[in-house]
Amino acid sequence: MANSSEEFRVVIPGVSQEEGRLPRQYTAEGQGAKKGISPPVEWYNVPDGTKSLALVVQAIDAPEPEGPEWTIWVVENIPATLKGLPAGFSGKEEAAGGEHEGIKEGNTDMKRLGWQPPKMPTQGGHRIEFKLYALDDELNLGNKVTKDKLLDAMEGHVLGEAVFMANF
Numbered sequence: 001m002a003n004s005s006e007e008f009r010v011v012i013p014g015v016s017q018e019e020g021r022l023p024r025q026y027t028a029e030g031q032g033a034k035k036g037i038s039p040p041v042e043w044y045n046v047p048d049g050t051k052s053l054a055l056v057v058q059a060i061d062a063p064e065p066e067g068p069e070w071t072i073w074v075v076e077n078i079p080a081t082l083k084g085l086p087a088g089f090s091g092k093e094e095a096a097g098g099e100h101e102g103i104k105e106g107n108t109d110m111k112r113l114g115w116q117p118p119k120m121p122t123q124g125g126h127r128i129e130f131k132l133y134a135l136d137d138e139l140n141l142g143n144k145v146t147k148d149k150l151l152d153a154m155e156g157h158v159l160g161e162a163v164f165m166a167n168f
Helices: 147-154
Strands: 009-011 041-044 052-060 069-079 127-135 158-167
Touching (some): 009 158, 041 127, 052 147, 069 147
Antiparallel strands (some): 127 158
């Protein structure tokens, strides 16, 4: 098994993998300007040969009618040279330009583009899964990218996967 410091991994700064509570400002439960912004996402040790990255974020164990998985963010064509996405990136990828040029956000299960902040469940909680894929190609899926369309296009191109689980 590879040394954990050398493994392809994804993290949410300020959120522990063990206790992993997603801060309120990244949810629908925050207040004012500190509500519903996309969280920062960082990654390390991208596999050799990676040409682009793709990110799928889902609420796992979501209560019905959304459950059991609910897609809350889809991002494709992240350059392999990037080390992360900053907080509040969602909805601003075109304005960001520079090294973020070409990154495209897809539709969530709410049929909305970009980060769809999770809402506090009425009972218990659920997990938010951040899954990052290292790909050997760039995907150009056009408009209306969805998780399913992305996963289909990635088939045969995945060099590695990294997962971070946060609680909500």
